[in-house]
Amino acid sequence: MTTIDPSTVATLQIEDDRTGLGIETLRRAMADNLFYIQGKYPEIATKNDFYMALAYTVRDRLLKRWISTTRSYVKNDVKVVCYLSAEFLMGPQLGNNLINLDIYEQVHKAVTESGLNIEELIEQEEEPGLGNGGLGRLAACYMDSLASLEIPAIGYGIRYEFGIFDQEIRDGWQVEITDKWLQWGNPWEIHRPELAYEVKLGGHTEPYTDQYGNYRVRWIPDQVVKGIAYDTPILGYKVNTTNILRLWKAEAPESFDFQSFNVGDYYGAVNKKVVSENISKVLYPNDEQVQGKQLRLEQQYFFVSCSLQNMIRIHLDRPGKSLATFHENFAVQLNDTHPAIGVAELMRLLLDEHQFAWEQAWDITQKTFGYTNHTLLPEALEKWSINLFGKLLPRHLEIIYEINRRFLDQVRLQDPYDQGKIARLSLIDETGDRYVRMANLACVGSHAINGVAALHTELLKQTVLRDFYQLWPEKFSNKTNGVTPRRWIVLSNPGLTSLISSKIGDNWIKHLEDLRQLESFVEDSNFRQQWRQIKLENKRNLAKYIQKKTGIVINPESLFDIQVKRIHEYKRQHLNVLHIITLYNRIKHNPDLEITPRTFIFGGKAAPGYYMAKLIIKLINSVAEVVNADPCVRDRMKVVFLPDYNVTLGQRVYPAADLSEQISTAGLEASGTGNMKFSMNGALTIGTLDGANVEIRQEVGEENFFLFGLRTEEVYALKTQGYNPWSYYNSNPQLKEVIDLIASGIFSHGDTGLFRPLLDSLLHHDPFMLLADYQSYIDCQEQVSQAYRNQDNWTRMSILNVARIGKFSSDRSIQEYCQDIWQAKSLTIELEEYVQSKAGLKV
Structure with missing residues (x-):
């Protein structure tokens, strides 16, 4: 010793x-x-x-x-990476x-x-609920990796007073409860009242000629809001680098109007404060299509304006700096279209506040911004009505019109006769009600455009951004998403972390590709036994939590089949439910049927205004009520819906999963990051060839991935031919029995109308092609059941999933951004000693 x-x-x-x-x-x-x-x-x-x-x-x-x-x-x-995101789901x-x-x-x-x-x-x-899901969680992972890789960075967003709602389940329905995450204080943030910026809203513009005879514009606003900074330190793993997450809170320039008060207008005396603070009051669910449009535009402009003004201040505070070199010191990444107004705002600041000529301002702007696209759904690409946009941001609308005029003039020089292409590329949608297209603005105003998975990027080039790709192919690249292993393995799964480090050391925590060394232990029976024991212990811990929260007792040795993510029709939680009912029917037909025991676990929130998603939650809970209470089932199946799914709960769920459900319609999920977290913790994936599933399957091996369903090109082809879900229903007795059982009211206490909207959608429209993929999914799930019965081989597959998942570290993603888009370099930070003397603090 x-x-x-x-x-x-x-x-x-x-x-x-x-x-x-x-x-x-x-x-x-x-x-x-x-x-x-x-x-x-x-x-x-x-x-x-x-x-x-x-x-x-x-x-x-x-x-x-x-x-x-x-x-x-x-x-x-240094050059600083500035990550603009409307959501930061830090955990x-x-x-x-x-x-x-x-x-x-x-x-x-x-x-x-x-x-x-x-x-x-x-x-x-x-937990600060400052995001809806994957977008905000990705931003958090990237902040961790930027600091761990010692890259100078600032994350900019909004300090929502009330985050994403807390979810309760009452009688099977989602009920939204206010998320009062700040009620007990936030020890991690530092209030920076000296970092305050004015943000203008509404009003009108006035042209004038400056002292040099140049045409200029002055914006006279109706309202001015003040943005106050709150900083949270973001520390890297085992390094001294500590970057900043800077979130903005909205306040009125004056909290109390004594003039109004003195004339008896008591309401008016505080009204400006109330109206101003509404901007950072609440995070809107991202599936809300109508409600809060103006407030969301105000929120986006508010945090982007504060952030850009802050960058300009930092830049000009450096000795000898002018804004002509702004892009050399700041790389600004637009996390989806929410911050895309930044293109027009930086132009406004350079033109109106700092008196730049248009050409130089535009050159700086394009060299500053990069744009990450996160969606393939055309309806999810943000656009704002001209009337709303012009009313709220009149100067920006003028700037966007001018950007568009100059841009389309260039397009016409290349292809003057293709009016369809010109209409599609335009920043203004002229069809019907006129709109500002924020994705188009982001594409034109950025020097780099990227998707977030290999398939996603290729589909962007072929579909929603096809015209921009043909115009500027050099702008496009792929940056497959990643997640941080510090939170999602080291913190969440200490048992697995300890086992891995005992075999290959702990260098893998910052170099996830080193997990490949685990392949040499796959045939070590003792190692496999230890691996299984850690998984079982994680499942026991989750089972205790589930019993405490829901009262449902589950078998830790059953197959934990888990789908946790935002509830949305394209993510197809209801396809999972169809499989559960299929198994239930088989047991009812043959009570002595031997099946692999399974626990089906769901979690996720539906946007409050998204009725169909909320009906899916009700269906899951209604099926759970029947299945869990039926004596015929005898613990061969349990169904659980975990309420209020968030980062904290994810840290319990991912390490306990045996099977990861990644079953979205092929061609609709941009990337996904839950798929990576599951695989990192040794879960096997059942999924379509969608998003990052494609690359995960390539990395872990086809034999260690359960694939089903139509490919993207088959989805497109079937829709083109004329997809008829009714024919699938009529030609598949097993599927028909499942649909008919839901329609009969057995899961709704005899109410045959409760789930009718969901069934009508499936039978007459089925936009996400559940019925087309149903049989393939059922057959694949049978393969899963057979595979799980051979625990030794299942463990081999589990180990290989972890050993080959190194590509999906957010460290790799950030390194690619730094090299290809930001040209940002690392800087090692040495700790400085601070001493106190009679003369004060000295370094």
Whole structure:
């Protein structure tokens, strides 16, 4: 056994104390924060008080790194990646920061020695619900990777006072509850009232001639809103780099109007404050088609304007800098079309506020922006009515008209006779009600356009952005999404992390491709047994959680078949339900039927105004009620809907999954990231050739992936020929029995009309082709059942899924963005020592 010299132990303890990471130092810091920040002593402190004290203790360890990072960026005149996203679904910060600081064990001991339970304190954290799903979660993964790769970066978004709603299930229906994530405070953010910018809205414009005789425009707004910054430190894994997530809160320039108050207008005295603060009040679900249109446009413009003004301020604060070199110091990425108004806003700032000529301003703007597209659905490409846009942003509409005029003049020079192409490329949709097309604006105003999976990018070139690709093929590239292994393996699955590191070391956490080394252990029976045991323990933990939350008792040794994601018809949760009912019918016909025991687990939120998605949730819960209570089933099947699915719950779910359901209609899912998280944790995938499924299957091996369904080209061909779902229903007795059983009212207490809208859609329209893929899906699920019975081989497949998933690290994605789009370079941050003297603070 290796012995350590006591003097070495003493030296390490001194070093830990000097850096603030010693156990006693951490205990003292927690006690101080409880006393001085929470104003509590242990005997009266709540669990939340203790959590806050610990969170502030950890944040204090981040701040030294944060300040050193900021100083280094200024000193070295770095190029900064600015990630503009309307959503950042960061998840809880405490556990993640303990992992990235590499102090989980020290803090665990310090907390335990203080008589507390670290797991309980970590679970106490309220999750910021600042995103709807994949888009916001991707932004969070990219922030983690940017910091871990030591890339200078700022994430810009909105500090929604109320995030995505909390979901309750009542009588099987989704009920939306206000997400009061800030009610107990947020220890991770720092309020920056000195970082405040005015944002104009409404009004009119006035032309004038400047002192040099140049035509200029002045914007006279109806309303001015103030944006205030709130900063959250984003630490990289085992590095000192600590980047910024800067979220904007809307306030009125003056909170109280004394003139209105003095004349008796008490409502008017505070009305401006109320109206202004509405802008950052709530996150809108992204499937809302009509409600809140104006507010969403206000939100998008608000955070983009604040962010660009902040970048300009940072740039001009650097010695000797002018805005002519703005694009050399800032690479701005548009995360989907939500921030696309940034193209017109940067032009406005350069033209109107800083007096640039059009040509130079446009050159800077195009070199600054990159655009990531996240959808293949034409109806999901944002557009705003001319009337609404012009009323709210009159100056921007003028700028967009001028961008469009110059752009279409160039197009006509190349192809003057193709009026159809000119109409499709135009930034203004002239058909019917006139609209501003935000995706077109993003394409024209950016120097780079990318999709988020290989298939998605190719389909973009062939469909929704085809004309832009033909015009500028050099702008297009693919950047397949990735997820961070720090949160989605190390934090979520410590048992698996420990096993992997015991075999190949821990370098894989930052170099996920190193997981390939696990292939050499696939035939090691002891390793396979350990792997199975870790999975079983994760399933037991999830089973306990499910029983606590829903009262449903499930068998941890059954196949955990899981589909967790936003509820949407194209994601086809109802296809999964058709399979459940198919199995249920088989059992009812033959009560002694031997089937592989399964637990079907669903989770996800439906947009409040999306009736069909909410009806799917009701169907899942109604089927669960019948199946789980039927004595004929005898624990061979259980169906569970997990309410309020979020990042925190995902950290429980992904490690426990045996089977990952990625069953969207081929050609509709841009990428997906849940598919990556499942596979990273050893789940096998059943899926269509859609989004990143294509690349996952290529990487893990066709034999380790359960493929079913129509290919993209077959979907298009069938729709062109004239798809008739009724013929599938009539020609497949098994499918007909399932549909008829739903229609009979057996799952709706005899109400034959409850699920009629869903059935009518499937039988008469079926836009997402469930009935066409039904039999292929059922047959593939039978292959899954057979495969699961051979646990030894299933474990081999599980290991290979993890070993070959290295491509799907967000680190790889960010490296590709840096190399191909941003031209951003890493900078190693050295910690600086700060000492206090009588003369004040000195470095």
